[in-house]
Amino acid sequence: MSQEDIESMMKEKRTFDPPKEHSDKAYITSMEQYEEIYKRSMEDPDGFWAERSEELIHWFKKWDSVSDYDLHKPEVKWYVGGKTNIAYNCLDRHLENGRRNKAAIIWQGEPEEDVRVYTYQMLHTEVCRFANVLKSMGVKRGDRVSIYLPMVPELAVAMLACTRIGAVHSIVFAGFSAVSLQNRIQDCEAKVLVTADAVLRAGRTIPLKPNADEAMGKCPSVEKCVVVKRAGNEISMQDGRDVWWHEIMEDESISDECPYEEMDAEDTAFILYTSGSTGKPKGVVHTTGGYLTYVAHTTQWVFDVHDDDVYWCTADVGWITGHSYIVYGPLALGATSLMFEGVPSYPSPARFWKVVEKFKVNIFYTAPTVVRALMREGVEWTRKHDLSSLRILGSVGEPINPEAWMWYFKYIGNEKLPICDTWWQTETGGILISALPYATPLKPGSATKPMPGVDAAVVRADGTNANPNEGGHLVIKKPWPGILRGVYGDPERYKSTYFERFPGMYESGDGARVDDEGYFWIMGRLDDVINVSGHRMGTAEIESALVSHESVAEAAVVGMPHQVKGETIYAYVTLKSGVEETDDLRKELRAWVRNEIGAIATPEVLQFADGLPKTRSGKIMRRVLRKIAASKYDDFGDTSTLADPGVISDLIEGKKSLL
Numbered sequence: 001m002s003q004e005d006i007e008s009m010m011k012e013k014r015t016f017d018p019p020k021e022h023s024d025k026a027y028i029t030s031m032e033q034y035e036e037i038y039k040r041s042m043e044d045p046d047g048f049w050a051e052r053s054e055e056l057i058h059w060f061k062k063w064d065s066v067s068d069y070d071l072h073k074p075e076v077k078w079y080v081g082g083k084t085n086i087a088y089n090c091l092d093r094h095l096e097n098g099r100r101n102k103a104a105i106i107w108q109g110e111p112e113e114d115v116r117v118y119t120y121q122m123l124h125t126e127v128c129r130f131a132n133v134l135k136s137m138g139v140k141r142g143d144r145v146s147i148y149l150p151m152v153p154e155l156a157v158a159m160l161a162c163t164r165i166g167a168v169h170s171i172v173f174a175g176f177s178a179v180s181l182q183n184r185i186q187d188c189e190a191k192v193l194v195t196a197d198a199v200l201r202a203g204r205t206i207p208l209k210p211n212a213d214e215a216m217g218k219c220p221s222v223e224k225c226v227v228v229k230r231a232g233n234e235i236s237m238q239d240g241r242d243v244w245w246h247e248i249m250e251d252e253s254i255s256d257e258c259p260y261e262e263m264d265a266e267d268t269a270f271i272l273y274t275s276g277s278t279g280k281p282k283g284v285v286h287t288t289g290g291y292l293t294y295v296a297h298t299t300q301w302v303f304d305v306h307d308d309d310v311y312w313c314t315a316d317v318g319w320i321t322g323h324s325y326i327v328y329g330p331l332a333l334g335a336t337s338l339m340f341e342g343v344p345s346y347p348s349p350a351r352f353w354k355v356v357e358k359f360k361v362n363i364f365y366t367a368p369t370v371v372r373a374l375m376r377e378g379v380e381w382t383r384k385h386d387l388s389s390l391r392i393l394g395s396v397g398e399p400i401n402p403e404a405w406m407w408y409f410k411y412i413g414n415e416k417l418p419i420c421d422t423w424w425q426t427e428t429g430g431i432l433i434s435a436l437p438y439a440t441p442l443k444p445g446s447a448t449k450p451m452p453g454v455d456a457a458v459v460r461a462d463g464t465n466a467n468p469n470e471g472g473h474l475v476i477k478k479p480w481p482g483i484l485r486g487v488y489g490d491p492e493r494y495k496s497t498y499f500e501r502f503p504g505m506y507e508s509g510d511g512a513r514v515d516d517e518g519y520f521w522i523m524g525r526l527d528d529v530i531n532v533s534g535h536r537m538g539t540a541e542i543e544s545a546l547v548s549h550e551s552v553a554e555a556a557v558v559g560m561p562h563q564v565k566g567e568t569i570y571a572y573v574t575l576k577s578g579v580e581e582t583d584d585l586r587k588e589l590r591a592w593v594r595n596e597i598g599a600i601a602t603p604e605v606l607q608f609a610d611g612l613p614k615t616r617s618g619k620i621m622r623r624v625l626r627k628i629a630a631s632k633y634d635d636f637g638d639t640s641t642l643a644d645p646g647v648i649s650d651l652i653e654g655k656k657s658l659l
């Protein structure tokens with residue numbers, strides 16, 4: 001976050017009461033009720049979580065104990081001994097409870113006329129068929145399946161087919177490059193890859209299968225590849241390995257019925273890779289019973305979803321938000337989830353509002369970067385469509401600055417809809433801090449209060465509690481059912497990243513403060529992770545991509561404040577001696593990173609630097625680099641440990657000559 005944003009949040013004093021309209025149907029209707037539930041959840045967590053799970057989830061066999069954990073080890077288990085199945089909860093039980101013919105997924109493709117509606121019955125059939133396809137390919141319980149798809153319904157079908165048969169899915173966002181896909185497949189040794197011929201985005205056809213081919217060339221674990229035909233572009237299919245989705249799904253030998261596996265509560269459901277401050281992306285592991293309970297619990301209370309609602313989360317299923325709040329949470333509740341392929345700005349900045357009007361969307365969940373981008377286009381776009389169906393607004397991915405909050409409230413919410421600013425992470429499985437729409441008075445820029453069951457706190461570096469309004473580390477002091485259970489294949493990293501610095505607590509990596517009224521204000525990452533348009537990027541990952549180029553000797557990457565994206569990537573690059581600093585090379589290096597990681601990792605600015613500000617022990621002083629990137633040339637703090645203080649003025653010169 002920029003200094004201006006932090007200052008504007010510190011000054012923010014406005015509050016907005018929750019709406020009365022629709023509150024008669026709401027799950028939680030007052031702060032008194034919230035506080036009572038919260039208190040109970042802290043005093044008797046096992047009782048609270050047992051009740052929530054019994055209410056929301058069907059268990060084939062009840063658990064022996066609700067929780068069993070030791071955060072020092074760390075080891076966390078929920079609903080120990082219980083047996084359930086995620087796909088059963090998202091599909092089968094709704095066939096019996098009156099929702100059989102209800103829309104489970106409404107899919108709006110990028111071209112206006114591309115709409116598909118799947119009832120729960122239809123989705124069930126598709127999922128069973130694809131589960132049988134996977135089985136015919138030799139996929140068994142515990143095997144990994146990588147999924148690299150655009151926002152097409154087959155993505156949800158493939159996920160649910162995996163969880164139905166106990167296979168572990170690992171979804172890779174379709175914007176990632178071949179190299180990123182390859183790393184992720186190799187790490188989890190996936191047996192099958194599900195992909196598509198191309199991605200349709202902003203009117204363009206971006207080939208996807210060539211990336212999959214390149215990756216699979218270096219992934220011997222992949223035996224079969226299923227390809228969804230999205231764009232009809234020319235692609236190559238390898239005999240014996242690649243099959244078309246539509247052909248294999250139509251095969252007469254594939255049955256519409258597929259028994260579900262009775263999974264242990266702690267069996268792994270999926271792996272999702274996310275960036276950290278060091279090294280390569282980590283495979284965050286989520287399990288079955290706790291994750292499912294947690295996403296159903298939060299979807300119900302945060303979005304107050306009822307049976308006749310149309311719920312739309314605009315995220316991509318390639319990120320955790322899509323896993324939890326497009327697919328698993330809404331479907332576990334038997335809700336109607338809108339799945340959208342495309343971007344907010346194409347064919348015009350009215351795109352989202354047109355979709356809201358078309359399907360009479362009631363609950364709308366998006367990211368601050370989208371709000372800021374649309375804000376820049378002007379309010380006239382919001383007025384082209386009828387937004388009166390909307391009841392609840394949500395925000396996720398990064399701090400929402402008060403200006404964007406007010407715009408969202410005023411022009412989309414018509415100054416009356418609650419905005420739930422939801423704070424959480426890939427690792428947390430679901431929302432940890434958020435307003436409850438009909439209970440919590442809102443303060444623009446604050447994620448408000450922890451969800452019932454979540455023991456959130458801000459602590460100092462020594463682990464003691466910070467005072468009100470004192471900034472510190474955001475931690476969670478008790479486990480909740482959706483907490484990650486591991487980093488795939490790397491227990492040491494699991495421990496050191498989340499449980500070492502503050503023994504007995506979960507360390508989020510974010511900074512925050514709590515105000516006098518117990519409201520949380522998230523201040524952004526405290527580590528070397530950059531949040532670009534709500535997407536997490538590790539600086540170390542981008543640096544290692546840069547130094548793998550033959551011309552680069554050294555690189556340092558920092559975040560730079562950006563009006564729409566929140567933060568953007570600023571790279572300082574030292575070239576090998578004798579290599580000339582040219583604009584062409586700058587372009588080449590940016591393209592190199594795009595190719596190594598994906599478009600979202602492309603540095604916005606790339607500055608050549610003869611030297612980097614290093615301490616005498618060789619550590620790069622990133623604080624200095626961040627200030628220069630932000631064009632703040634005063635007050636660099638204590639620079640007495642720098643080996644060569646002259647580097648700073650050279651860097652400032654270099655920065656100025658870039659502008």
Ligand code: PRX
Nearest residue numbers: 396397398399421422423424425426522536
């Ligand atoms: O810094 C926080 C920021 O996004 C990080 C988590 O990123 P990721 O694992 O990709 O998950 C994104 C979707 C949940 C956090 O460490 N973040 C997420 N939501 C918010 C936020 N920062 C402030 N306010 C939020 N509502």
